[in-house]
Amino acid sequence: MKSSEDLRTLLERIDHRSYPAYKDTAGSYQFGGYVLSIDHVQGDPFASPSDVSIHVPAAVAGFPAEYFDKTHRRVALQDLLTRTFGREAAQFSFKAKGSGKSGLLSVSRCGQEILERSACRILPAGGVVLRFHVGFPANGRTINARELMKIFFEFLPRCAERALKYRSYPAARVRGVIELADDQEYLRGQLTERGLAAFVADGSVLPRESGVSALPMKGAVPFRAPESLTVTMQLPHAGARRGMGIPRGITMIAGGGYHGKSTLLKALELGVYNHIAGDGREYVVTDAGAMKLRAEDGRSITGVDISMFIRNLPNGKDTARFSTEDASGSTSQAANVVEAMEAGSRVFLIDEDTSATNFMIRDELMQRVINRESEPIIPFIDRVEELYRTFGISTILVAGSCGSYFHRADHIIQMKQYQPVDITALAKREAAAFPLQTEAPDAAAEPNFTRCIHCTQRLEDRVKVRASGVDSVSIDREVVDLRYVEQLADPEQVNLLGQILKYAIQNLMDGKRTVNEIVDAIEAVLKARGMEGICGGKFLPAGYALPRRQEIAACINRYRRLRV
Numbered sequence: 001m002k003s004s005e006d007l008r009t010l011l012e013r014i015d016h017r018s019y020p021a022y023k024d025t026a027g028s029y030q031f032g033g034y035v036l037s038i039d040h041v042q043g044d045p046f047a048s049p050s051d052v053s054i055h056v057p058a059a060v061a062g063f064p065a066e067y068f069d070k071t072h073r074r075v076a077l078q079d080l081l082t083r084t085f086g087r088e089a090a091q092f093s094f095k096a097k098g099s100g101k102s103g104l105l106s107v108s109r110c111g112q113e114i115l116e117r118s119a120c121r122i123l124p125a126g127g128v129v130l131r132f133h134v135g136f137p138a139n140g141r142t143i144n145a146r147e148l149m150k151i152f153f154e155f156l157p158r159c160a161e162r163a164l165k166y167r168s169y170p171a172a173r174v175r176g177v178i179e180l181a182d183d184q185e186y187l188r189g190q191l192t193e194r195g196l197a198a199f200v201a202d203g204s205v206l207p208r209e210s211g212v213s214a215l216p217m218k219g220a221v222p223f224r225a226p227e228s229l230t231v232t233m234q235l236p237h238a239g240a241r242r243g244m245g246i247p248r249g250i251t252m253i254a255g256g257g258y259h260g261k262s263t264l265l266k267a268l269e270l271g272v273y274n275h276i277a278g279d280g281r282e283y284v285v286t287d288a289g290a291m292k293l294r295a296e297d298g299r300s301i302t303g304v305d306i307s308m309f310i311r312n313l314p315n316g317k318d319t320a321r322f323s324t325e326d327a328s329g330s331t332s333q334a335a336n337v338v339e340a341m342e343a344g345s346r347v348f349l350i351d352e353d354t355s356a357t358n359f360m361i362r363d364e365l366m367q368r369v370i371n372r373e374s375e376p377i378i379p380f381i382d383r384v385e386e387l388y389r390t391f392g393i394s395t396i397l398v399a400g401s402c403g404s405y406f407h408r409a410d411h412i413i414q415m416k417q418y419q420p421v422d423i424t425a426l427a428k429r430e431a432a433a434f435p436l437q438t439e440a441p442d443a444a445a446e447p448n449f450t451r452c453i454h455c456t457q458r459l460e461d462r463v464k465v466r467a468s469g470v471d472s473v474s475i476d477r478e479v480v481d482l483r484y485v486e487q488l489a490d491p492e493q494v495n496l497l498g499q500i501l502k503y504a505i506q507n508l509m510d511g512k513r514t515v516n517e518i519v520d521a522i523e524a525v526l527k528a529r530g531m532e533g534i535c536g537g538k539f540l541p542a543g544y545a546l547p548r549r550q551e552i553a554a555c556i557n558r559y560r561r562l563r564v
Helices: 004-014 019-025 071-090 145-163 171-193 261-270 329-342 364-369 384-389 424-431 491-507 515-534 549-557
Strands: 027-030 035-040 050-056 120-122 128-134 196-201 208-210 213-216 230-235 239-247 250-254 284-286 291-293 301-304 322-324 347-351 394-398 411-416 419-422 452-455 465-468 472-475 478-481 510-514
Touching (some): 004 019, 004 145, 050 145, 071 120, 071 128, 071 171, 128 145, 171 196, 171 284, 196 261, 196 394, 261 284, 261 347, 261 394, 261 411, 291 329, 329 515, 329 549, 384 394, 411 424, 465 491, 472 491, 491 549, 510 515
Parallel strands (some): 250 394, 250 411, 347 394
Antiparallel strands (some): 050 128, 120 128, 196 239, 196 284, 230 239, 301 322, 411 419, 452 510, 465 472
């Protein structure tokens, strides 16, 4: 391994040369308390910045072993280090001058959710690897090595000292991060033990600052559970936490417009992730596999068994192996339900505003005019009880205009000025005056999940993978639309989904594996070899975050080159 002085000498030698000479800097260099690795050098000052990493040995990093001995603790600690390094680096970004991206110093921009990211990795023995981006400075396309020396020899040592060493943190701050992670992990485990689909602690702040900001709204009304749904959780560190437990089964969230129905549902959607202290939703926890479902006109569907909801299409199309390039609202939502079942979800989150009306309900007048024999759709209202009683799948449904679900719901919560009120008894009493006029459909068989898929597209190793925020990812210019996979919390998850899809196409989509078997194989690689195993075993840059199993399956299912 070369020394930091070797790097300084090299930079002095290539100063004022043509930009490609920066390629000579690739490699590892021993600095005082860490190793600096230049993993990939950009080819041009206007190109994507260079990939750089810092490796701090365990003895220097000094974080107590009990702070990373469990996955949830390790991920929380990595999140703290990434955020701290990011704040430190922001002070120095573009302080080194030059053309294009010269002087850029950046790491992953973490949101409110705590995710496993490629930006930071705490090794089993306690060493720390921090990956980030640096814009190597140039004047025009001529190397400005003096400015890069500022980054390597002045800025980065300060960032590493303040962010990657335990001694630089107040001990109480690090301990607080670990204890919050413990409490959140414990709380999520208690959902199963107590028969709950979700829990929302009293005092939680659910509204966000704005439609483009995930920060908590200032002055928002704190959440408080109704007495009838109150549950008290005794957390390992925070002690007793009172809140609303949403039981497994069928729960309807009703209320007038702008009273907080969708705000509560959004908090439950993101309750599958842990949140940072101060977010307001630290103790809003949802079943880890919960899936938000909606209509998705125009999506691609490949060989999905939607026969429990749609049968006897007039064109004779087989709904037990349904495929289309342009799904309707009802067929897309039916496929989304079945695919969520296939992915192992046991809690469905649904908002009537984003659902296909004919998939959710058929009113009495419509049933009288258009009889069941003329209607191929068995609406969700006729299956929602069966989904729970037979398949063990709970539903949390937001509905502001359709009262028919009062008959089906086990619990009915009215959101009134952002506060929940249990109106189950009142709603059931009123619903008795409006009996449902419907014939029970035949019992549904469990959907067939044995579809084996293959891909019509062959990919080279150097194929382009591009993500666009949380909206889409493209593989060799084939775009996968992810706009309506609404629990993707961070663009870095989509970045990794692109690599996962590429890996699956190249290695797993051979027509002999089901979607579940493909996802199982992907999870096995991630567990055994980490994100590097998916990304080809080469160096792993910053910019990736781990999605859930549900989002991996959703991405695969929306790829338009699939066949059965």
